Amino acid sequence: MTTPLLPVHANTLTDLSGPALLLAEGASSMILLSLWKPILVLLPLVGWAWVIAKVYDKHAAQFFLPRRKWNLAHMCAGMLAVALAVGLGLVIGSNEGAFWAGFAAMLVVLAADLAAYAMAANKDERVPEKYHIRFNAETIFGERKKVESTAGLAKVALAIRSQDEKGKYTVTVAPPLADSPEYAVRTAAEQVWMNAVKSRASQLDIGPTGKDNQYGVSYLVDGMRVAAETMPAQNAAQVMNFWKAAAKLDVTDHRRKQTGHVQVEQHEVKRIGRVTSIGVQGGMRLTILFDPEQAVTRKQSELGLLDVQLAELQAIVADGKGVVLLAAPADMGRTTTLYAVTKMHDAYTTNVQTVEIEPQAALEGVRTNVWDPQKAGQEGGAPGGAEFSTTVRSILRRDPDVVAVAELLDAATAKEIAKADHERTRIYVSVRAPDALAAIQMYAKAVGDLKQAADSLHGVVAQRLVRKLCVNCRVAYPPTPDMLKKLGIPEGKIQQLYRKGGQVLIKNRPEVCPVCNGGGYIGQEALFEVYSIGPEERSLITQGNLQGLRAALRKRPLPTIQQVGLRKAVEGVTSIEEVMRVTSDAPAGGAAKPAAGGTPEPAPA
Numbered sequence: 001m002t003t004p005l006l007p008v009h010a011n012t013l014t015d016l017s018g019p020a021l022l023l024a025e026g027a028s029s030m031i032l033l034s035l036w037k038p039i040l041v042l043l044p045l046v047g048w049a050w051v052i053a054k055v056y057d058k059h060a061a062q063f064f065l066p067r068r069k070w071n072l073a074h075m076c077a078g079m080l081a082v083a084l085a086v087g088l089g090l091v092i093g094s095n096e097g098a099f100w101a102g103f104a105a106m107l108v109v110l111a112a113d114l115a116a117y118a119m120a121a122n123k124d125e126r127v128p129e130k131y132h133i134r135f136n137a138e139t140i141f142g143e144r145k146k147v148e149s150t151a152g153l154a155k156v157a158l159a160i161r162s163q164d165e166k167g168k169y170t171v172t173v174a175p176p177l178a179d180s181p182e183y184a185v186r187t188a189a190e191q192v193w194m195n196a197v198k199s200r201a202s203q204l205d206i207g208p209t210g211k212d213n214q215y216g217v218s219y220l221v222d223g224m225r226v227a228a229e230t231m232p233a234q235n236a237a238q239v240m241n242f243w244k245a246a247a248k249l250d251v252t253d254h255r256r257k258q259t260g261h262v263q264v265e266q267h268e269v270k271r272i273g274r275v276t277s278i279g280v281q282g283g284m285r286l287t288i289l290f291d292p293e294q295a296v297t298r299k300q301s302e303l304g305l306l307d308v309q310l311a312e313l314q315a316i317v318a319d320g321k322g323v324v325l326l327a328a329p330a331d332m333g334r335t336t337t338l339y340a341v342t343k344m345h346d347a348y349t350t351n352v353q354t355v356e357i358e359p360q361a362a363l364e365g366v367r368t369n370v371w372d373p374q375k376a377g378q379e380g381g382a383p384g385g386a387e388f389s390t391t392v393r394s395i396l397r398r399d400p401d402v403v404a405v406a407e408l409l410d411a412a413t414a415k416e417i418a419k420a421d422h423e424r425t426r427i428y429v430s431v432r433a434p435d436a437l438a439a440i441q442m443y444a445k446a447v448g449d450l451k452q453a454a455d456s457l458h459g460v461v462a463q464r465l466v467r468k469l470c471v472n473c474r475v476a477y478p479p480t481p482d483m484l485k486k487l488g489i490p491e492g493k494i495q496q497l498y499r500k501g502g503q504v505l506i507k508n509r510p511e512v513c514p515v516c517n518g519g520g521y522i523g524q525e526a527l528f529e530v531y532s533i534g535p536e537e538r539s540l541i542t543q544g545n546l547q548g549l550r551a552a553l554r555k556r557p558l559p560t561i562q563q564v565g566l567r568k569a570v571e572g573v574t575s576i577e578e579v580m581r582v583t584s585d586a587p588a589g590g591a592a593k594p595a596a597g598g599t600p601e602p603a604p605a
Helices: 010-015 037-060 067-092 096-125 135-140 181-198 234-248 292-296 307-319 334-342 389-394 411-418 436-447 449-455 481-487 535-543 547-556 561-570 576-583
Strands: 022-026 029-034 157-163 169-172 205-207 214-221 224-231 259-267 271-278 282-288 324-326 352-358 367-371 403-405 428-429 457-471 475-477 497-501 503-506 509-512 521-532
Touching: 010 324, 010 367, 037 096, 067 096, 169 259, 181 205, 181 214, 181 224, 181 234, 181 259, 181 282, 205 234, 214 234, 224 234, 234 259, 234 271, 234 282, 271 292, 271 535, 282 292, 292 334, 307 457, 307 521, 324 334, 324 436, 334 403, 334 428, 334 457, 352 389, 389 403, 389 411, 411 449, 428 436, 436 449, 436 457, 436 547, 449 457, 449 535, 457 535, 457 561, 497 561, 497 576, 521 561, 521 576, 535 547, 561 576
Parallel strands: 324 428, 324 457, 352 367, 352 403, 403 428
Antiparallel strands: 022 029, 157 169, 157 259, 205 214, 205 282, 214 224, 259 271, 271 282, 457 521, 475 497, 503 509
């Protein structure tokens, strides 16, 4: 017995617009569907799938993101989008409004899926900024835009701007003619900049090598000096003069120290360069510091202090009296810490000032006093015409609440600081010293009076910087029992340590790590030791008992620089080899000397 077909009324057919397709399931039901609707639904699905397969999946594989998790999430999003489009627009709905509602819901789901991956990947520390997902042609098709000159001028790779009278970067350095000698100079100068940026350099230097008629280019990458190309003196002079002119410095002056700024744009990324030139033995040296203000501006929570150290530092700051020494070797983050500690004081309710030779950043609400060594001893008054110690004394006599002194240039300055009113003024002094104990020794010797130096001291903070392992290519390995014994760690306490890699496996083939460019390290981490100075420590300083002072500091439940370094190595932040490189030349703060072979001291339990 057969079931008769359900009747289809003429009114139903006339309600549909355009061609219609009769779909029969067995012989019991019929659905009428417009042909253009499936095609319209299919187009965004194909585009979304192409982006997932050709861009996102390769991006996740390149930087070792959770590829399977994301592919599963993409599949679920695609299925949900199809279900919404089909369920609302093609099956359930009987009018045009239902279809467009389903189509819009599908677009929202697909867009949310694309945005979710982009946001998560851009926040992941394994993905460098230049590889962040951006929804433009450069990301989708791999195109690289170039800054094009106006008609008749040469094409250049960088847009370079100088400062105007108000300090804004509005003056564009015009490209030269393509067939002019200046074009070759511009090209060479741009190449030096781009090579430094590609190497992740924080500083670029051009100077004489000591050999006849030769200049060398070098970069500072994660605190390590990296030699680059060499060039004849004549070519180097032209490149240096180009950057001096761009920064509006006197090109004819090859001896006096000059400083200016430029803004350079490459691929829509803008960076600030602080250009400094100075005469040296054998010629002139040019230094470009990249994004100087950004490099030294950090919050206290971003310095890298352990919790117990941060609590100690906050107690020192809250005390608000006397002298606090901030110690580190050259290029080890002293300025960053000086600014961070200074900003821990409320500059709107207290009088906060700094005394600096070359300010690296503008601190909100803080008065900056700049001392110019080239005008020292000349007429004109403080700060330019006075000696550094005289400038410091003049500022301290105005009864400020907080004064941050960026350098301890001489004994006269130390004496002025030591005899200030320490009940009313907090003075932070930045000194070049390897550790806390060495900083105290240096300060006491400069003051010349042990009791006066001891009475003024209320705290000391010392630090060093280690390179951070690239988490994309670091290599885990089990430590040997002998290594654990040297490090003072019980056997079985830790299962693995990490060392630098430099390569990653892509489709089972070793390739240079795209994150660290094969260096194995990326970025730096600070190792601190923080001590408040109390009556016991002041008494030992007055007696000149350095061994007793070392023992007193070691009794405190506060880690030394070496102990912090060991802890960060165990956590995988850095390597044992890097900690040894940075800390083995001198004992830290209250620490004992390193064991034979430069092994860091044992970490406290």
